[in-house]
Amino acid sequence: FAADGREYVILLGRGQETPMPWINVIANPSFGFQVAAEGGGYSWSLNSREYRLTPWSNDPVSDTPGEVLYLRDEETLELWGPTAAPVRDGDGHYRVTHGQGYSRFEHRSHGVALSMLQFVPRTDPVKICRLRITNESRRPRSLSLTSFTEWVLGASRFTAAATLETTIDAETGALLARQPWNAEFGTRVAFVDLAGAQRTWTGDRREFLGRHGSVAAPAALLHERPLSGRVGAGLDACGVLQAPIELAPGASTEVVVLLGEAANLDQARALLRHYRGADLDQVLAEVVAHWDELLGRIQVSTPERAFDLMMNRWALYQAVCCRLWARSAFYQSSGAYGFRDQLQDAMAVLAIDPAMARAQLLRAAGRQFPEGDVQHWWQPHSGQGVRTRIADDPVWLGHAVAHYVRCTADLRLLDTPIDFLGGRRLEPFETDAYYQPTPGEPGVSLYEHCARALDLSLAVGDHGLPLIGSGDWNDGMNLVGAQGRGESVWLGWLLHLTLGEFGAFAAARGDAPRATRWAEHRLRLASALDAGGWDGDWYRRGFYDDGAPLGSSVSDECRIDAIAQSWSVLSGAGQPARAERAMRALDRLLVDRVAGLALLFAPPFDRSARNPGYVKGYPLGVRENGGQYSHAAAWTSLAWARLGDGARAYEILALLNPILRSSSRADMYRYKVEPYVVAADIYSQPPHVGRGGWTWYTGAAGLSHRAGLEGVLGIRRHGAVLHIDPCLPGAWPQAEVVLATGTGRVRITIENPYGAGRGVTRLEWDGTVLPAGSCEVPIADDGLEHRVTVVLGAAAAVPM
16 A cells, blocks of 8 residues: 555566456546456446446456557567556566556556556546556657457447447547447447547457457457558447557657547537547546545544555545445446445445435435335436335335434435335235336425335234345345245344434424334334344344244354344344343354454355245355355444444454455465455355455445444544544554544544543543533534544443
């Protein structure tokens, strides 16, 4: 990592491969690309799945790129480029720098130094690639630069290739591409351009690659023959542009490649004209300044630099750029919003951008039907999505809205009018249905949206617990309640908490029937959780349709599940003695300190006669099937902080931290994935113990940040005040947090002189000692920096 944490540098030597394609996701809210350390990747506009400009690949072996820059020596016909893929020469090393909003590739070979910088502007749908070429030899060089773009302009090249059309724009000389048969994006225009420097071109992929050719050895560059200039329809479409380059000894030049798209030809031409003449240094500076300002709103300094790096920049960059904007990465490219998924991401970014969080809350509420259920996921460009019986989605809406209101004190949000969706209900035999909804009941308040969702969630099974439906956060448990009678203990905790939060809103708004109904249901639910939920040493996960327990000591597989234990604490509904006992069982049975894993449940599903759903189809120890599922582990950390055990709270976060999992060469080759973003899961079974999986596209990034900020550092915003109640590891002598508060900021110094890690014994605000027992300081939006000092004192240890 660079000293300030803004960049991560990867060095590739001769014959060296990174363990997996380490990527960077670079995006603005409507356009972006992902790029691997070797140079592969793809670009999209508007929707990262439905409107890919170039091919997405999640093949960890070949990872064939669809966008390539080639440099050729016109005297020797030697071919190489700035990236290690697809043409990897043995003459030198490659240096790759991933930062927030950009990636840089550097390579010296054949007496030529190459430096390529890639980024997208803050708002426009253009990928900018700046390649600086320096002749470091003592002789003049005659070179050519060739840009290859493999068009998709849809969800997949397989379905789009036959109807792609290319042309050379008479006004700008850029190569344009269209997919007129694309029902949703057919009128749009994509383009690739060398900022006007191109002299020859082709739109024929077969001409460029050759028969049975490849991007590693394109036929058109292996022989000294000009590109044909062929463009049009009926070709195996691509975009190849070539420019000659003459360099004196020591001379440099820069070639700019623009790849983008627009709603029509006029807009495409306007973008081309603008970025051909733009100050690209200033465009990049605006991108860097945006991320510095956004991510700089929280700055953490502790004795653990790896913790600081993730807290200060990388976890929130992952949550915003990948989860909320791109919704795409190497392991998944969906383009869709997940109802619960992005609500949880919004709860994380609330700390730095309340407006972004608010927008996602309203966006999600707009995907709800009048009956209270929702689209589990939907494509934002069309509104098409899947209506399901997944049980936790409706509850998350109320939970996330309550969290927002608690943090901002913005009660007006509850009155925001939002339309419902229209559409047919699921038939009794259906678990889901994918279709285009119609307009529904208009202008209903956000409060009513949340209230109908909670009303829908009051149905219970034989044990008085919420019905699990076709999934309840762990979508892989889709057959536990396939017959409509299965129950969820975990959902009971979430529902109990959310009914309490919204019950207060109902009472304040004069909605007495709901306030009463929800309060009565909470009492019944607490009793049911205590009776049917308790297994004797920990809490069960739920019950199958036939009443058999799930996550119980009598289960042969999935005997104990982490989230049922952690949420007994986080909900505040578990009996304190039982909740602590359940967490001790979690620590004993699910935390493997030898392998460094905090498991979701154990043992994995394998040969059990009962079928919980497709979770059983995952390999043992992979993803939700008994691996370390990072999202759940972050809740474990929060629960330990709530219990006052800072050492265990931080220990769990350390197990999630990709930097610590890659701190040595052996660790890196065990972990195999990026050391700068959180992985959704880490495998727990031989021969892949400790191997990371499914990076970038995981809600664990935002949730682990919340666990660090709200749990370990104990900083939570409550309207006009900050609530500060840290739970540090005893070994930390102090920590410091600087928070932006509108135009001002507050610098919080947490002192831990006795090694207790918790228990605020002294609180100062700008040198004034606040009354004993106080844990709150005012938030001042006054353009000034205010100083807060928190002194932690001795406290009784958590009984373990």
